Amino acid sequence: MREVAPQTQVADDERTAQLIQSLSERGVRDVRGTFVDSSGVLRSKQTPLARLGAFNRSGLGASNSWAVFGADDLLCMTPRFSAVGDMRLRADLDTVVDLGDGVAWTPLNLVDQQGSPLPYCPRTVLREQMRQASTSGLSVIAATEVEFTVYDGDRQPLGGAAYGWTRLSTYEHFVDSLSQALNFVGAPVEQLHAEYGPGQFEISVAPASPLAAADLNVLVRVVISRVARACGFQASFSPKPFADAIGNGAHSHLSFTRDGRSLLSGGDGPHGLTSDGQSILAAYVRYLPEMAGALASSVLSSMRLQPSTWSGAYACWGLENREAAVRLCAATLGNPHGANVEVKCVDPAANIYAAYAALVGVARRALESPEVLGPETTVDPATLSADERNELGIYLVGAEHADVLDNFAGSEVMREVLGEALVETILAVRRHEADLVGTDGIAAVAERLTFAWSA
Ligand code: GLU
């Protein structure tokens, strides 16, 4: 995968011809693109390989209302997004990956009819935040863990023990096929294990620049879904597949350097944090209630963000604290990529590009206007009394869905980082989810959306 942020530029004819030639030699017939919408759902169009140049240059047409698709496929129109208006879905020729079986995948950029990036294109928003961070001397590396639930042909979650050998051995054909397919697409897998929930698995991948990491997250989900289907299974990326069991998170690890120096290690602060590193952690804790609109704003996110589920429900920070939304992983032998911060409250219903844009943007702002880091939380906050939590400033990030949306809507920081248009689209689709719950109840909505975030 590419390490530098690409532009939404058009490739020259020679380069396009070479790419078509090499993909054709590999047996690629069609190129299928993904646009992750504001509900976190993958929307897609494909074209025969021979039209890859047009897919990149002119793009494929779509109504701009694609930006306001609800997770249940209802269009959540706003004054800005209606039946009028067209946009182009443009293939990124820096990131075309052969999936096998004649199909290649590419992430899509949204541009207008003249080829200019649209303000609600999540990849463009992330790229812009990376550019601004880089102007401040800040460089970010990221990786998101992929948790998912696999169901058999009878729609029962796969069996086997949590973190156990038996889930891997009982479903070895699926696990081995998945490993082979991820290897085939060049995904830098670091580990795979059976997670705690029923039928749950997790895959970790190596860190990369945020745009490459977001693309990789989408690619891995595409591969998981394809392999599951080929085995007669179905993979769910719902934040809360079962009301009474642990959910699926998308824990996002970030590390930061400024002018080549790590900000999370080698400093004079707690656990080696530098003053810039402390400021970033402080900003994350402070702005989590506002950032939750980009990180975990589905109605099912709030169902997942409950105490004692290791989902990072509490806005606080702590070294290796799995109940803290901001978990610090220090520079030890056990962290081969160095010190990093794990933002645990993110889940797979988020638009991963918008989530990274929020995290990169808030980190950049923390360098521009330093924040003071509060005390570390060294215990499970659920073991403290409500008074003790209040005293320490520890609160729940997103257990109340209405608060998540209100805080997001009122956030100057999120409007500055994500732009008005993206905030508007996210609010439109998430308010619709809240309305659905009002009409049908949360259990019915959770059931209906079980496979909404699959590929
Ligand atoms: N599945 C849990 C979640 O919803 C996380 C478990 C873990 O710490 O890996 O975030």
Ligand code: MG
């Ligand atoms: Mg996990």
